[in-house]
Amino acid sequence: MSDLASLVVAGVLGVIGVVADGEAGAEIAPQRAQALEHMVRQDCGSCHGLSLSGGLGPDIRGRAIEGLETRALVEVILDGRPGTAMPAWRPLLTEEEALWIVDYLRAAGSE
Numbered sequence: 001m002s003d004l005a006s007l008v009v010a011g012v013l014g015v016i017g018v019v020a021d022g023e024a025g026a027e028i029a030p031q032r033a034q035a036l037e038h039m040v041r042q043d044c045g046s047c048h049g050l051s052l053s054g055g056l057g058p059d060i061r062g063r064a065i066e067g068l069e070t071r072a073l074v075e076v077i078l079d080g081r082p083g084t085a086m087p088a089w090r091p092l093l094t095e096e097e098a099l100w101i102v103d104y105l106r107a108a109g110s111e
């Protein structure tokens with residue numbers, strides 16, 4: 001296997017490992033992380049409040065979601081909550097990015 005091919009395989013395995021593990025920090029390029037943070041504050045914030053402390057949608061900062069499993073939160077973000085205003089974000093986000101957002105939400109409110 002060429003060096004490049006083994007690098008690619010290692011990268012893919014790394015991504016699968018992070019997603020399967022769930023609790024490990026998602027690895028997102030800094031620039032994409034900045035875009036995601038902007039999205040959380042603006043788009044999610046339009047319903048959950050600019051400080052994410054609640055609006056049309058509930059408070060989604062660290063303490064408010066500490067009882068919820070990471071897996072369940074990733075699913076709500078990707079698939080929404082049918083029958084509620086919470087939309088599905090799957091068209092815009094990968095699983096890893098949703099995981100990054102959950103990490104971000106867990107840290108929010110304690111800054």
Ligand code: HEC
Nearest residue numbers: 043044047056057058060073076077081084085086087089
């Ligand atoms: C159009 C309004 C709207 C937008 C935009 C929105 N949400 Fe929501 N969200 C809601 C509502 C309403 C609920 C509560 C659903 C329910 O009653 O179970 C919710 C629920 C949630 C929950 C579950 C909270 C809990 O306590 O169960 C999470 C997590 C969440 N949203 C994250 C996000 C994220 C992250 C984004 C942006 C990517 C986002 N939401 C954008 C309206 C919105």
